[in-house]
Amino acid sequence: MRPLTLDALNPQLQTVQYAVRGELAIRAETLREQLKQPNNGLPFEQVISSNIGDPQQKGLDQKPITFTRQVAALMEWPALAELAPDVFPPDVVARAKELQEEIGSIGAYSDSQGVPLIRKSVANFIAERDGHPASPGDIFLTAGACAGVSLLLNLLITAPTDGILIPIPQYPLYTATLAQHHGTPVGYLLNEADGWSTDPESIRAALAKAAAEGVQIKALVVINPGNPTGALLAEDTMRTLVTLCEEHSLVLLADEVYQDNVHDRTQHTFVSFKKVVRDMRSPVPLVSFHSISKGVSGECGRRGGYFELANFADGVRALVYKLVCVCLAAPVSGQIGLDTMVGPPRVGDASYALWREETRAIHAALAERTRAMADALNRLPGVRCVQSPGALYLFPQITLPATAVASAREAGKEPDAVYAMGLLEATGICVVPGSGFGQKEGEWHYRLTCLCPGTDEYVGKLVQFHIQYLAEWEKA
């Protein structure tokens, strides 16, 4: 028989780039294994995966929210409520009981769209957040945000000449998923000089370019707070983007998974696109994505999230419903996590004080680390880093010596990827090169999460590596 070789397989998928889990991440795993050996000869004691926004990963210190895990434990084994009666606070027992009465066993499939009671809780959360009503019928519970993004892109792409507007730099989920569904990504450049702001003019330019190339734009992707930039959209910009979607009949795909990651709430507030669309009484079809993986929840491993449809016709919503049925509902464990995230303990509940302290500490640590890292990076020669008000990331620009750029090019590699590999080998810190997100021609960046343990030591390693790197290349 003919062996199965790559040339027989879907060529689009072979173009998929997913730098967040790419060559560097694979090398990091190898080093992690090597560390387990005695006399491994490595210059560091720990590999830190700053390449991925994974708050509860081994070696970091973000703990899960106790309320979430207590409810989840009771859902797994309801007999615990009787077997260990004094262990669970009354509000935990009550929440688990309410969910069990609705769901029955968490080992059963839920409604394909998600547990109705939990969709109701999500609708209440959205209504409280925006001051506009939300309907459980418009909410679809998913296995993390990416499952929803994939479904919507699959739905919107009807031909390879269909395009989706994505920010540059972008989160590579979008280009990867577009490759899977044979669509065309059309980038619009964010403005680093203005704190990674979104300039509607750059979107208009991208639309004009696409039209000239015969690409029909179906939707606009906006990531707010930004990934990898950590930028927060100004409300007037959001209004302009909604108007722009109206003018060009675009679906607005709002990736708002970092909405709870706003560091200084005295200075910055997250405003949802749902609120803006409703405030404007706009007819723009909006899909808003949220997740339990980020924020103070950080429950990446549960795979939970939702998307809300606004201004979608019944027939289109029915088609979306039919598609979610094919893979038979999101993980119930993720749906439970979502229920506790959108409906945390309230003042007066037994779990409230602990929940409040746990969430305060997580917000404070993230804000402090983000500030300290950006300050230290900005003190370095050849590094400029926007102080990010939100999300989990910094995206510093690094000016690389011409000699370093040339030698990377000779090796057929991206200069910032070579820089990042050098950082990993020297310090055990794994970041993602800017080339994995897209950046202006001739500029170089990397993305790092602000989730490190021991900020001073961590930042010290970044600084020391960068200085040595410059010294070596200036000698060269």
Add this chain to the structure above:
Amino acid sequence: MRPLTLDALNPQLQTVQYAVRGELAIRAETLREQLKQPNNGLPFEQVISSNIGDPQQKGLDQKPITFTRQVAALMEWPALAELAPDVFPPDVVARAKELQEEIGSIGAYSDSQGVPLIRKSVANFIAERDGHPASPGDIFLTAGACAGVSLLLNLLITAPTDGILIPIPQYPLYTATLAQHHGTPVGYLLNEADGWSTDPESIRAALAKAAAEGVQIKALVVINPGNPTGALLAEDTMRTLVTLCEEHSLVLLADEVYQDNVHDRTQHTFVSFKKVVRDMRSPVPLVSFHSISKGVSGECGRRGGYFELANFADGVRALVYKLVCVCLAAPVSGQIGLDTMVGPPRVGDASYALWREETRAIHAALAERTRAMADALNRLPGVRCVQSPGALYLFPQITLPATAVASAREAGKEPDAVYAMGLLEATGICVVPGSGFGQKEGEWHYRLTCLCPGTDEYVGKLVQFHIQYLAEWEKA
């Protein structure tokens, strides 16, 4: 702006049919709501979702395996081991501890391919089952089998003229997923007269027809034990199918999610395609799918499963790895469920006796119900039902009065769908019409699960409805 209407959306997706959660299932949910009203006027007290193989669903009596849920509860809230020390058996505590040391928090992303320790347990399970080695590197943990099926079909389909051989009747996941990835399903008929056996000649015929139509067949899908048929493949047939894949350079996609659902183990044994391929020393690229949703586990809601690659080149496996990275690993809760399924308590462990009794009772109840239902159906005029040795289903053929067929056709409906809707309205029992799986022109079937509560009363309702139905149409 132009409103978003169906004609602007992916036409392939609009052709998706997923009868298992289709019109009947939606009507069943409406009736379930109606039952909550006093004086609802419905002729039944309970809606029974026999349309879906969901062992732990509300109203049924299959309980989760205690060992699985105890380990899962400790993973959710590890402090329980100290807070409730006498509640958990020592082997549960030990398993949870071992998993926690490997995974850390279950709120963190796992390795994209799945937790290495759990992939090792899966490899041991496969090696014990087949008597051939298995490698953790070839095993990919997934959110149920369907996620893996979707990934593999996406990978294999390079053009709309690429075809995949699927059994008729089939599980509609395959046609639905092929529609999502723009591939062509090519059916081969199973032989009902011979207990739904697979006839290699019907596959050869399908291959010839495809070739004549310019469809390039990339893979052969085999479901064993069968869904919806419950049939078990004979080993000599499996060898012939492997040879056929060799002759035509086909990838073999083996859907083996019901491998633990074999009713009479004195008469029937499940043999995996992995064993057959290795016994034959065949080079056929094989993907074998398994899941925690069926068998005695029945943990549908966790979304857990795996696929194993055999005879895949390193470069192809690397591409598969890159693709699983894009959606960031399977739910850890599902991976935990998989670990306890492939590594249950052993003789001498504290949990062994309970586990043994729980699994024995589930197997026994399913075997007894399957037999009793098939017997009762076979006593009915105009019904012929193959006694299925495996899976969770029966797929009786029903001979419908010409008048009933004609009236359904006039209404633009499938006659077996009308029959099934009548059954639902009269009894509260929701089944799936054969037209949802595919069947010979002019034949009618329905699929029902063998998971009902109170077999006698349930069967009585099926019988009574059928007799009344015939009587009414013979009057007509």
